[in-house]
Amino acid sequence: MKERILSGYDNFVLPFMIGMVFLCIYLLIGLIRILKHIPGPDRKKLALSFINPRIIYKDCRDILCDCLLHVKIFKRKALLGYMHASIAFGWFMIIVIGHIEVALYTPQRNGLIYYPVFFRYFTMENNHTLRGAFFFFLMDFFLLVILSGIALAMYKRVRSIALGMRRTTKPSLADRIGLYCLWAIFPLRLLAESFTAGISGGSFLTKPMNFLFANFLSNDYHILPTWWAYSTVLGTFLLVMPFTRYMHIPTEAFLILLRNAGLKVTRPRKGFAEAEIYACSSCGICLDACPMNMQKKNLKYSSVYFIRFLRRHNTRKINEIADKCLMCGKCVALCPVGVESCAIKRAQRSTVTDGLYYDYSYLKTLSPVPANPADVSETMTDKPVLYYAGCMTHLTPGISKAMKEIFRAAEIPYRFLDENGGICCGRPLMLAGKEKAARELVRKNTELIRAAGCDTLVLSCPICFKVFREEYDLQGITILHHTQYIENLIRKGKLKLNATSRSYVYHDPCELGRGAKVYEEPRRILERMGRLVKAEKEKEESICCGGSLGSLTLNYEDRIKITRGSLKALTYNHPDNIITACPLCLKTFAAQSPVKVMDIAQAVTENLEAIREPAASGTEKTQFGN
């Protein structure tokens, strides 16, 4: 390998250089802006993360797996994953190998940004070409990988379902320009390198093309124009990149650094949130994920468009979408980039609602529950647990009744914190953006719980469960959802269940599943009582019941459609019963469901082995009969 162009420069590199310099300046300014808006303590956290070996390792692993190999997409849809990975990883490898080539064969050109990009133009082969053949092969190989990815991407535009996507995003004008440039870059590179392969050498792809062209085209005349075309398209791509979705390429890596440093969204548009916004690749995976999209008219409320409007500072649309979202978290769970759109939406709601009037002065007058456990007898040896039903459970008293019966059957003394009315846990306020008001409730509830003096807190509502675990300071108190608690009792042998031949399907409530990652306990309980069948979409992909408190403005008709869709997915395998673990899901489903819906606590009481004389409450019909 030796240099062919002695000056090491040709005018055709100019378009590329202009694009590259512009992009670098733009990225630098963006970086400073984001850092400026990150709160002081967070900035310190970020700085510290760069000297923490564990975080550095995590950074490297995440960048490799998420940005280059797209492992998350692979796991869901292999072909789609291949499409993303081939382009990202292939391109990365071409850049790396390009630099290695320069370092090995023309070390005097090290540091020239354009040199590795146009390496084949500036060099020619000599007697030692074989030494370069290995790299030629790699370069051609990765070029082929990228080209296959581009071919898939083109095919996806025509028939997205082939790659496992029902719906794709509508690209904006800038996105379209970027897209066509991206499609053109690599075929042009192939052409340019093929025309030059006679001089600079090539491998299994470029060499045969060179021979082929030579038969009917004069290769030499085509060398310069194709390199110009390649450089121009590449330069254009870099130039428009800041205004397109392809900003995710540099931003995603930066976001991983911020996230691994432990940063959180504090403001809807600035700092960390800005990094998230630019890291969205508009892949459209959140379109199929969103339960609102059971109706086509609601596509416009998807996270991808929320992010797009944030980029464009369209406040009216931003608010409209932020208020509509059910906060079910499915788009966040499935997002390959991990854009926390729900956190951004919450922060956005806060800008509107946090200052609104409220008056909770009555909280001062609220007194703690009586000190005596509600139900104790001499035979009970366990320490009393504290049971908090929550607002929603009071609408579905069947659940708290079932819980009481379970406590009795297991001979556990308990105190019922809000039997005669309590206050809300505060999460609905937080979801609505009223952080300040929510804090007042958090403070009061903490006081009430501490005053009750139990070291286990059992909750029936996943909404409460999530907020108690995440936002309350209840150190020393074990916080359990009743699914976990009942499973504990069964494992310890305190509850015995009859095995039946009934088939159950379990609905993962958003806040318990995706929100708190409790997936297995309820399933283990159900397996003991009967046959557990699968729903069409489960666990991470479970569909919101439609009753979510997360949405502020979604209307009744739209909610019903979601409920029906969710029920359809649940009854996919024709179960006898639908079992859920959230009072809100129960209430929402019970009104629409073709099969009987029960809370898991109710199902457990139905199948309790009679270890004591049958009590009146055991035979009582629960409120949600059929």
Place this chain on the structure above:
Amino acid sequence: MADFGYSLTPSSRIDLNKADRETFGKLVKLEPDVLKCMACGSCTASCTAGVYTRTSIRSAILYLQNGREKEALEFIKGCMLCGKCTIVCPRAINTRQLVLSICKIYNLK
């Protein structure tokens, strides 16, 4: 005056000419469903805050319709947005959002 052990209830006559219908119009534009309320009181009966306070969506809507914003405010200021009232409302009114909208439009401080 002699004490009869009871007194006359104060007049509840409302002068709609003096009431602020314009702001109510704005609310209706934002939350048209407010007109669907049939004053059944389900929301009030299920209200979490209602155990301790006078929180009542039903009354708030009635008072707003009658142009008595100050009193209406008394009925929603304790709301914790728990959402129970929305679930039970037979007219499918999004009462939870209504509370936020009232606060927004009447700009109550």
